[in-house]
Amino acid sequence: xxxxxxxxxxxxxxxxxxxxxxxxxxxxxxxxxxxxxxxxxxxxxxxxxxxxxxxxxxxxxxxxxxxxxxxxxxxxxxxxxxxxxxxxxxxxxxxxxxxxxxxxxxxxxxxxxxxxxxxxxxxxxxxxxxxxxxxxxxxxxxxxxxxxxxxxxxxxxxxxxxxxxxxxxxxxxxxxxxxxxxxxxxxxxxxxxxxxxxxxxxxxxxxxxxxxxxxxxxxxxxxxxxxxxxxxxxxxxxxxxxxxxxxxxxxxxxxxxxxxxxxxxxxxxxxxxxxxxxxxxxxxxxxxxxxxxxxxxxxxxxxxxxxxxxxxxxxxxxxxxxxxxxxxxxxxxxxxxxxxxxxxxxxxxxxxxxxxxxxxxxxxxxxxxxxxxxxxxxxxxxxxxxxxxxxxxxxxxxxxxxxxxxxxxxxxxxxxxxxxxxxxxxxxxxxxxxxxxxxxxxxxxxxxxxxxxxxxxxxxxxxxxxxxxxxxxxxxxxxxxxxxxxxxxxxxxxxxxxxxxxxxxxxxxxxxxxxxxxxxxxxxxxxxxxxxxxxxxxxxxxxxxxxxxxxxxxxxxxxxxxxxxxxxxxxxxxxxxxxxxxxxxxxxxxxx
Amino acid sequence: xxxxxxxxxxxxxxxxxxxxxxxxxxxxxxxxxxxxxxxxxxxxxxxxxxxxxxxxxxxxxxxxxxxxxxxxxxxxxxxxxxxxxxxxxxxxxxxxxxxxxxxxxxxxxxxxxxxxxxxxxxxxxxxxxxxxxxxxxxxxxxxxxxxxxxxxxxxxxxxxxxxxxxxxxxxxxxxxxxxxxxxxxxxxxxxxxxxxxxxxxxxxxxxxxxxxxxxxxxxxxxxxxxxxxxxxxxxxxxxxxxxxxxxxxxxxxxxxxxxxxxxxxxxxxxxxxxxxxxxxxxxxxxxxxxxxxxxxxxxxxxxxxxxxxxxxxxxxxxxxxxxxxxxxxxxxxxxxxxxx
Numbered sequence: 001x002x003x004x005x006x007x008x009x010x011x012x013x014x015x016x017x018x019x020x021x022x023x024x025x026x027x028x029x030x031x032x033x034x035x036x037x038x039x040x041x042x043x044x045x046x047x048x049x050x051x052x053x054x055x056x057x058x059x060x061x062x063x064x065x066x067x068x069x070x071x072x073x074x075x076x077x078x079x080x081x082x083x084x085x086x087x088x089x090x091x092x093x094x095x096x097x098x099x100x101x102x103x104x105x106x107x108x109x110x111x112x113x114x115x116x117x118x119x120x121x122x123x124x125x126x127x128x129x130x131x132x133x134x135x136x137x138x139x140x141x142x143x144x145x146x147x148x149x150x151x152x153x154x155x156x157x158x159x160x161x162x163x164x165x166x167x168x169x170x171x172x173x174x175x176x177x178x179x180x181x182x183x184x185x186x187x188x189x190x191x192x193x194x195x196x197x198x199x200x201x202x203x204x205x206x207x208x209x210x211x212x213x214x215x216x217x218x219x220x221x222x223x224x225x226x227x228x229x230x231x232x233x234x235x236x237x238x239x240x241x242x243x244x245x246x247x248x249x250x251x252x253x254x255x256x257x258x259x260x261x262x263x264x265x266x267x268x269x270x271x272x273x274x275x276x277x278x279x280x281x282x283x284x285x286x287x288x289x290x291x292x293x294x295x296x297x298x299x300x301x302x303x304x305x306x307x308x309x310x311x312x313x314x315x316x317x318x319x320x321x322x323x324x325x326x327x328x329x330x331x332x333x334x335x336x337x338x339x340x341x342x343x344x345x346x347x348x349x350x351x352x353x354x355x356x357x358x359x360x361x362x363x364x365x366x367x368x369x370x371x372x373x374x375x376x377x378x379x380x381x382x383x384x385x386x387x388x389x390x391x392x393x394x395x396x397x398x399x400x401x402x403x404x405x406x407x408x409x410x411x412x413x414x415x416x417x418x419x420x421x422x423x424x425x426x427x428x429x430x431x432x433x434x435x436x437x438x439x440x441x442x443x444x445x446x447x448x449x450x451x452x453x454x455x456x457x458x459x460x461x462x463x464x465x466x467x468x469x470x471x472x473x474x475x476x477x478x479x480x481x482x483x484x485x486x487x488x489x490x491x492x493x494x495x496x497x498x499x500x501x502x503x504x505x506x507x508x509x510x511x512x513x514x515x516x517x518x519x520x521x522x523x524x525x526x527x528x529x530x531x532x533x534x535x536x537x538x539x540x541x542x543x544x545x546x547x548x549x550x551x552x553x554x555x556x557x558x559x560x561x562x563x564x565x566x567x568x569x570x571x572x573x574x575x576x577x578x579x580x581x582x583x584x585x586x587x588x589x590x591x592x
Numbered sequence: 593x594x595x596x597x598x599x600x601x602x603x604x605x606x607x608x609x610x611x612x613x614x615x616x617x618x619x620x621x622x623x624x625x626x627x628x629x630x631x632x633x634x635x636x637x638x639x640x641x642x643x644x645x646x647x648x649x650x651x652x653x654x655x656x657x658x659x660x661x662x663x664x665x666x667x668x669x670x671x672x673x674x675x676x677x678x679x680x681x682x683x684x685x686x687x688x689x690x691x692x693x694x695x696x697x698x699x700x701x702x703x704x705x706x707x708x709x710x711x712x713x714x715x716x717x718x719x720x721x722x723x724x725x726x727x728x729x730x731x732x733x734x735x736x737x738x739x740x741x742x743x744x745x746x747x748x749x750x751x752x753x754x755x756x757x758x759x760x761x762x763x764x765x766x767x768x769x770x771x772x773x774x775x776x777x778x779x780x781x782x783x784x785x786x787x788x789x790x791x792x793x794x795x796x797x798x799x800x801x802x803x804x805x806x807x808x809x810x811x812x813x814x815x816x817x818x819x820x821x822x823x824x825x826x827x828x829x830x831x832x833x834x835x836x837x838x839x840x841x842x843x844x845x846x847x848x849x850x851x852x853x854x855x856x857x858x859x860x861x862x863x864x865x866x867x868x869x870x871x872x873x874x875x876x877x878x879x880x881x882x883x884x885x886x887x888x889x890x891x892x893x894x895x896x897x898x899x900x901x902x903x904x905x906x907x908x909x910x911x912x913x914x915x916x917x918x919x920x921x922x923x924x925x926x927x928x929x930x931x932x
Contacts, residue, residue, distance in 0.1 A: 104690040116658035120671040192725040
């Protein structure tokens with residue numbers, strides 16, 4: 001990548017202000033006009049001393065994921081940072097507190113683990129903070145100031161971000177933080193810089209003024225809001241909770257309704273109820289919540305009720321790893337529930353995609369009269385990216401509903417499979433709705449021919465969804481035509497796949513990548529074409545089994561090479577790249 | 593099963609590096625830790641004058657590929673300052689509050705610049721050349737073809753002076769007692785040596801002592817002498833010899849004078865502590881006294897010798913080795929100090 005491409009990692013303990021420092025850094029970088037991708041890792045425990053890491057990648061060109069190596073590591077807690085020293089590249093920097101209070105055994109200080117080709121910077125964060133503010137609480141901001149000073153970033157931009165961050169607190173809080181920042185900045189000015197990390201100027205962009213920092217969950221909220229959400233029902237669960245928290249603030253302002261229900265079953269029931277009543281309604285949850293929602297989702301499918309379910313995956317099964325990322329709910333999202341309950345499942349691959357998918361989910365749900373699941377994961381939900389919000393609202397308003405003809409057949413077996421729909425209260429729209437199999441009028445029927453026809457209808461009606469206008473359901477990147485290696489991916493992992501593919505291309509490997517956004521129904525034609533073009537298809541994903549690999553190979557009857565990883569952390573670019581190299585070598589050897 | 597010994601080497605310069613690699617060669621199972629205040633892996637300080645000729649990236653000055661530490665299993669602790677040694681407990685305390693235990697310790701911390709008391713207050717106005725960082729700051733402060741005043745003129749300073757001249761800078765040398773340090777030069781020899789120096793293009797300032805240094809605009813410094821004269825210059829560099837860095841050893845419980853006192857095998861009065869290089873004073877049977885043996889070659893030899901003795905050898909440093917400075921047949925100064 002040309003231009004600036006620097007990744008900072010800040011590592012500390014819960015309570016050290018690690019995430020806060022990373023937040024100020026990424027917001028300032030975005031404010032300056034850089035492109036930013038950031039992701040925080042934090043412990044599941046609300047209180048305590050768990051590890052927090054904030055990684056911020058700052059670029060002038062578009063980046064697609066975090067890098068597997070950071071350029072700079074800043075330690076606010078050595079015990080937590082020591083395992084991450086190895087992620088700093090050669091001639092990158094490790095910044096740490098060189099005056100810890102506690103006596104340390106050999107190897108207890110981070111400097112003991114800095115490798116010969118990494119550059120150490122010891123600073124007394126604590127004493128500098130003490131001198132600047134009268135206490136050591138600002139040492140994270142001192143560290144941030146040091147980092148900014150070392151790499152020549154403008155202090156004024158940080159002042160502005162600090163002021164914004166503490167705008168709701170007394171002015172003294174902002175002042176103290178600015179003093180801490182300045183003290184750290186000043187300390188860096190007297191430091192001889194030895195690493196080769198360079199922060200170039202941000203590129204001037206005409207749309208720079210409109211760029212905003214947003215998480216995947218933030219983008220989901222924005223998408224739901226722009227699409228005109230009427231009702232939200234939810235029960236808190238990591239990592240989806242922030243969606244509800246934000247909507248709880250935003251929806252009353254717009255005349256919408258937000259209700260925290262007693263559990264996830266209630267949330268999905270209310271969502272389907274509101275959808276049946278004609279409202280644009282949604283809920284959000286994670287894997288365990290989706291498991292509870294499975295029965296009601298079946299009702300939504302059977303009763304053909306528009307509804308939107310946002311699912312942010314985390315490590316599972318069961319309570320699993322609430323604050324760690326994973327892509328292991330694909331099977332449940334696509335197949336979960338009783339019976340042949342096909343529904344639409346979308347999996348955005350980046351923050352901008354979260355916005356699009358969330359908003360378009362309402363359109364799809366109404367157009368195809370079915371629940372739509374938008375499948376994120378913790379990495380995407382919490383990942384920050386700079387995005388350019390659209391100038392105009394891209395989403396269509398609610399479709400008009402109403403009975404047609406003298407006899408209203410709510411579940412009429414049309415050619416498309418989509419039947420006329422009426423909401424309660426519409427004249428002539430009287431019909432029966434039930435979770436039982438039913439006839440065209442909605443009345444219960446377990447006649448074999450009827451069940452066959454209705455099942456076919458519920459599948460048939462979703463086929464056009466793969467070509468829904470304005471929605472990228474599948475897309476190929478890199479070389480067109482025949483290639484040696486194809487990399488197929490979904491969700492948050494696709495950023496890493498793209499980075500790996502670009503590196504592989506630079507190495508001369510014939511490769512191409514394809515992202516699958518619509519997991520159900522699958523865009524089979526495009527997948528077939530991709531498989532036909534690739535000698536080998538690799539499927540990296542964050543689960544143990546390789547769920548997309550199973551889905552695609554089962555659907556197409558084609559072999560794939562799986563690269564499943566379930567570590568709780570995002571996929572590593574170098575792991576994908578290593579596998580691509582291996583496959584390329586094998587392919588080349590086989591061709592000889 | 594015998595546990596491997598932990599060898600700790602304080603200092604990562606020529607002596608320390610030579611010692612660590614020697615220990616590894618002689619004791620493959622040993623744990624070896626090098627501790628240094630430097631933030632860089634090992635580079636030869638005598639290569640620093642290359643910076644006057646445009647070599648400004650520290651990676652181009654490295655004496656060894658940094659991968660060697662991993663390959664040899666040597667833990668390199670940089671940016672770490674030793675603040676105390678407990679010779680009985682065999683532990684080292686670092687400034688950042690970490691304590692390291694050792695079985696055998698080698699001290700090769702070398703020396704820092706000796707600045708006369710009268711110039712102590714002017715340290716911020718002078719440029720050093722002992723580390724890469726100092727050298728970088730010096731180079732950055734020098735305009736092309738700029739003027740340098742060297743005070744004192746020890747053998748390190750003279751080497752730098754010649755490199756400055758070669759690189760097109762103008763150099764004045766304020767001659768003093770420490771000119772030609774560490775060589776002990778008789779008056780008649782001194783006259784010959786100074787004459788040779790004058791022929792190199794150095795502007796010699798003789799029979800005057802510096803009393804003050806003043807910051808100015810352009811050039812950036814004014815050097816005032818005791819006869820009321822003043823010289824304008826871009827930078828001022830003090831070279832009055834070096835002082836051993838031993839302050840952290842005051843609590844070690846070993847014999848010290850200006851440096852660490854060691855026997856010809858380089859062992860201190862503590863059986864587990866050795867010293868090598870500019871930090872140690874070695875007992876000389878000839879002089880019946882402890883003496884420093886400076887010079888790059890001596891330093892390297894001492895480091896390796898100490899390492900061999902720490903790992904079982906019983907060798908002694910040749911204290912009869914005399915330092916020599918003379919003017920050769922071409923009129924150039926030749927010094928054993930510069931041999932490396």
